[in-house]
Structure formats: C-alpha cells, structure tokens
Amino acid sequence: DAKTTQPPSMDCAEGRAANLPCNHSTISGNEYVYWYRQIHSQGPQYIIHGLKNNETNEMASLIITEDRKSSTLILPHATLRDTAVYYCIVRVGSYSGGGADGLTFGKGTHLIIQP
Amino acid sequence: DAGITQSPRHKVTETGTPVTLRCHQTENHRYMYWYRQDPGHGLRLIHYSYGVKDTDKGEVSDGYSVSRSKTEDFLLTLESATSSQTSVYFCAIMASGRGNEQFFGPGTRLTVL
Numbered sequence: 001d002a003k004t005t006q007p008p009s010m011d012c013a014e015g016r017a018a019n020l021p022c023n024h025s026t027i028s029g030n031e032y033v034y035w036y037r038q039i040h041s042q043g044p045q046y047i048i049h050g051l052k053n054n055e056t057n058e059m060a061s062l063i064i065t066e067d068r069k070s071s072t073l074i075l076p077h078a079t080l081r082d083t084a085v086y087y088c089i090v091r092v093g094s095y096s097g098g099g100a101d102g103l104t105f106g107k108g109t110h111l112i113i114q115p
Numbered sequence: 116d117a118g119i120t121q122s123p124r125h126k127v128t129e130t131g132t133p134v135t136l137r138c139h140q141t142e143n144h145r146y147m148y149w150y151r152q153d154p155g156h157g158l159r160l161i162h163y164s165y166g167v168k169d170t171d172k173g174e175v176s177d178g179y180s181v182s183r184s185k186t187e188d189f190l191l192t193l194e195s196a197t198s199s200q201t202s203v204y205f206c207a208i209m210a211s212g213r214g215n216e217q218f219f220g221p222g223t224r225l226t227v228l
Contacts, residue, residue, distance in 0.1 A: 032214065034214075041203075041222070042221065042222070043205050043207075043219030043220055044158065044205070044207075044217075044219045045219070046217065046218060049214045049216060101160070101163065101171075101173075102148050102150065102160030102163055102173050102174075103158070103160070103217060104157075104160075105158040105159075106157055107157060108157065
C-alpha cells in the first residue's frame, strides 16, 4: 500500500468546514483513497473512499487531485462530535482483485473542533 | 455498526493465563479481522480470516492464535498472556464489493498484570 502523509493535528471552529489534507504521492493506478476516523476510545469508523473522481456522502466529501497525489476530506459543517483522529489510507480496491488484507493505519490527523 | 459485537468488553488477567476474545457478526461477512491498538501506534493487524477455517497472519501475530469455525464468530486466543499484550483489541469485518470498506466493533480493553 502506498504511504500517506497527514498533519498531526488541526483545529476548526464549530459550524465551519473542516478540510483535512493527505499526501499520497506514490499511489498506484489501482489504489483507492479511504478515510476513517476514530473518536476517543471507540472503534474506527469508515467515512468515505474514492479512486479518482470526487465523492460525497452524508458524512463528508472527498476531493482527489487530478494527478491523484493528494486528497482532501471535507466535513462541511463541523460539530463538536467530529473531534477525532482522521486516518487517510491508500490501498487496492476489490475491482483489482485485492484489498482483502488488513488496513495499515498511520498516526492520522487529530482534528479538534473548537466551540 | 454492521452488527459486530465483541466480548468481553473489558478484562483483567494475570501473566501466563490463557485468554480468548470473541468477535461476533450478524451479517454473514466473509472477511473478519483482529487489530490491536497501543498508545503511540496506529491499529496493527494481528490475524484475519477469509472464510470458515481460513485464516492468515498479520503484522503482529506472534503470541496470538485465531479460529473461525462458524461464519459469524472469530476468536482470538492469547495462549499465555504477557504484559506486552495489554492493549485495546478491535475486531472488524469487510463489506465486500466495490470499496472493501471495513467496519469495526467497539473494542475489548485487555489488561495483563
């Protein structure tokens, strides 16, 4: 799996959009970008994933650059409950016949939402 | 929560004793995983299973064994617990399909004295 780089921590004001960056300059053509988050002492929670197109679901939006070397997770209206560690993970998706082994978690970004 | 439960949720045990943690899922997923999480480390894969009786080792498998005799249950056993195995253990399933996203259980906090 390709390596990812994330800032260790970020602050965001409640109600504002939180934009979390991730660099993955060695990403391969068959690797997807996944985002998970972990709220204190809970199990990680899947947020969103994408290959090359931008994606949006009820939780967040994922913007992937055209060269796929970086991406941004956007929480459009952050709340205090969004305070968590956010992990960006790059790995092969099922379309490529892989991705059944475990996830590799780095240290992630600790996002703190300020009231 | 993808129907994942873990038991026990908390356990304190002594060095040298055997410990078994259970992961139970209700949605018939083929793939199941055990991770551990320690301060200063992200989650690390211990073992995973790709079907009944089919398992494979992960990054930190030494000192652990697993079994999967039914689709819904994945057991993690510490044959002789050591203090270095004090950790929070998470089970996960993979939702097979386009994204292969994983969904995690609530965790088991294990303390080995």
